[in-house]
Amino acid sequence: MLKNILKRNFMFKKCLSVLLTAFLVCGMFSGCNQKDENTVVIYSSSEDFRNEYITEQLKERFPEYHIRLLYLPTGKNAAKVKSEGKNSKADIILGLETGYLTSIQEHLADLSEYDTSNYLEDMIPRNHKYLGWDRYSGSIIINPKMMEEKNLPVPKSYEDLLDPVYKDLICMPNPKASSTGYMFLKNLCNAWGEDKAFDYFDKLAENIYQFTSSGSGPVNALVQGEAAIGLGMTFQAVEQINKGVPLEILYFEEGSPYSTGGMAVIDGRLENKAVKDVFDFLANTIVYKDKENFCPEQIFKDQVNSTPNYPQHIPYADMSGLENLNDKTRLLEKWRF
Structure with missing residues (x-):
């Protein structure tokens, strides 16, 4: 009988230990619903090699932030944002086709404050819910x-x-x-x-x-x-x-x-300094570097395509x-x- 009691106590302590470990892991990583104010999550539909470059650039520019860039195919990206709504785990949406961005516009922040004067006219959305990212x-x-x-x-x-x-x-x-x-x-x-x-x-x-x-x-x-x-x-x-x-x-x-793609922010997230810093860097710096290195087709008025052998x-x-x-x-x- 004593043996059975000791065995039950051991199993209880083991289960308690597993639960405590899970709780601690949940607190350490952003996989759970809560994330600290220095964590920025990006849902990207751009190609892997472009995502790798963007991640490297962001981590180099913002070592103090925990930036997670997750690849999602276009349809899944839009569907995930639509299902999660303004409670989305993502803060920033990147490289999503503009048609899909329009379909989820109710969940996106207004970006009227951003200067779009350098964009070609057909790259400026009337709803101001996203900025142009690429044309392919x-x-x-x-x-x-x-x-x-x-x-x-x-x-x-x-x-x-x-x-x-x-x-x-x-x-x-x-x-x-x-x-x-x-x-x-x-x-x-x-x-x-x-x-x-x-x-x-x-x-x-x-x-x-x-x-x-x-x-x-x-x-x-x-x-x-x-x-x-x-x-x-x-x-x-x-x-x-x-x-x-x-x-x-x-x-x-x-x-x-x-087709054209854009970048956007989930409504309410620009109030977070980390999210705004990262999005500003994407909108003012990374989008230009992406055009120079990967997808050079024109979206800006002053853009010059210097990629060898690219059709003019x-x-x-x-x-x-x-x-x-x-x-x-x-x-x-x-x-x-």
Whole structure:
């Protein structure tokens, strides 16, 4: 009997110890609901290599703050903020598509106090709930070496891509899984009308090697020699070109589809000095460095693109309605692949 009592006492103390440890860990780290005033949480939808650079810059500038940058894909980022509302664990939202930022604007702080005079007009939102972060475009990218080996003609239009000679040699992001893919779909819907655009993609599917789940998929397929033509992201193609990969960038009459991203603050968080310091640094310094080093397409009036081999005077397409998420949902319901 004494043995059983001692055993129960031991188990009680062990459980108490585990609970006490959990309580202490919760107090030490920001994984629990509370966080101290020197902790800043950023939800970012930018690429990993950009996030790594941003984190390094922030930690170097603010060693006194505990800055946590968490990557979340675009859709999940917006959904998480929408579900958490103004009680979100995030303080700052970074690199989120402007359409999604508009959809969660009720949870975002007013940024009217920030100077937007250097932004291009189409990068300034009427609601003043976010600041511009980036613009990234799409293009037709080819692998000239593979084209030559297979004796393929260089396409000069979207219609040319329907030629059976390109069967299983074209790669495109799936609009249902990739914002890059949706850019191309929306571009042609605007240029041709929905019926003609969807009829076109139904025919193009006959020549598609793969509808990829990510925007980087087509460029990766070109680099690996799995496709000869890709509907992909321009800055990723340039990155590979500057590494010595023989790719070529083309534009058709309908122009270059593009999307824009922004940065925002959860409503009420600018009252925290750490959050305001970090956001000010992002808005006044990091956004410029990001354009210089990673995504150089123009969002500022005085911006100069000095990236080697980057296309100049990009013929941007009509992307009217890109930020309309209801329209996006409706169009994607019609997508069959």
